[in-house]
Amino acid sequence: MCGASSAQLSPAFYANTCPNVSTIVRGVVEKARENDARIGAKLIRLHFHDRFVNGCDASLLLDDANGKDSEKNAQSNLSTYGYAVIDDIKIALENACPDIVSCAHIGALASQILVSLDGGPTWEVQLGRRDSRMANINGTGASRKPRETLCAHTFGSARRIVFSHRLYNFSGTGKPDPRLDPKYLRSLRGRCPDENSSFLNELDPTTPNGFDNNYFTNLKRNSGLLQTDQELFSTPVAETVAIVERFAENQSDFFESFGKSMIKMGNIKTLTGSNGEIRLNCRKVN
Incomplete structure (x- = not known):
């Protein structure tokens, strides 16, 4: 800060x-x-x-x-x-x-x-x-x-390239990620039948375009699309497990914490006063 x-x-x-x-x-x-x-x-x-x-x-x-x-x-x-x-x-x-x-x-x-x-x-x-x-x-x-930014994965989608390793050959085992819920795995494989297919998949299969706490309930069901997301809940003795539990149970708590984190992150290395400039075109300096 x-x-x-x-x-x-x-x-x-x-x-x-x-x-x-x-x-x-x-x-x-x-x-x-x-x-x-x-x-x-x-x-x-x-x-x-x-x-x-x-x-x-x-x-x-x-x-x-x-x-x-x-x-x-x-x-x-x-x-x-x-x-x-x-x-x-x-x-x-x-x-x-x-x-x-x-x-x-x-x-x-x-x-x-x-x-x-x-x-x-x-x-x-x-x-x-x-x-x-x-x-x-x-x-x-x-x-x-x-990792704290990942909770915004409650909406949006991800390219196949960032999660495909979990479907067919996790860590070179020739098998899927064992942490993936079997039903969710079948659904992903159905949309992505081979390792060469390409598509975008919703980060949250329940409310893909809504901002809510389903991101955390999905993690508890082992239905986090990205490995980095699922690790927040599935990594043994990780401090983030308690946070996932807390936000999955209380959406208002998650919303309040998210708003506070956005304000804090917005204060990182800010340019104010005479530093920097006000660009007339965001793609180039004045």
Whole structure:
């Protein structure tokens, strides 16, 4: 955490300069959601991947430029989507409040609004961040994404490549992952009959587009799609087992904790004051 910079953040940061910022963002994402039920999962994932490089600074949104590689080129970011919606939000904000709202805030506000629209909690987004002038592709990598972000897997989908090893040849055994519920395994194999097939599978087979605590009840039934998710409950003596039990029993507890974690993560390495800039186009520096 960076206490000095986070102290400058406030939910009311744009109260005088762009008072309708949340309304404008909501208008764009509601329209996007009409055309894509998975846009909430896509944008919160994009938001997470931006946060855990240099903090919430919109560095992930930058395209290749001046011989510098975009973070989008990193292996862990090749499956991030929703950039066009970010562009649409930025255009709308520039029309209403030119040179005021950072791209870093677009992801934060859009994620909060979409999680709420999909049935999840709401929280006060801390505003006042500025945008980075550089990307950091060397700072990307799956190992830098903490497990705590995985509970957002209550909605969205995953590519076959990230879970196929659990269906047919787990750890080189020629057998499936023994932790997979047999009924769930049969269902996945039915949709993915051979190791060469390709498709997207819902992370939560019960409420795939809803934000709720079914993620945790699925883990208790050994029906977590991703190995990294299932390990939160199936790893012997793991501290996360108690957390899974707790959130599976109490959705309100999960929602409250999720909102608090989003605020805390948003305070990581923030650019404020004269640091960074307010990009006019989220894909390039000014």
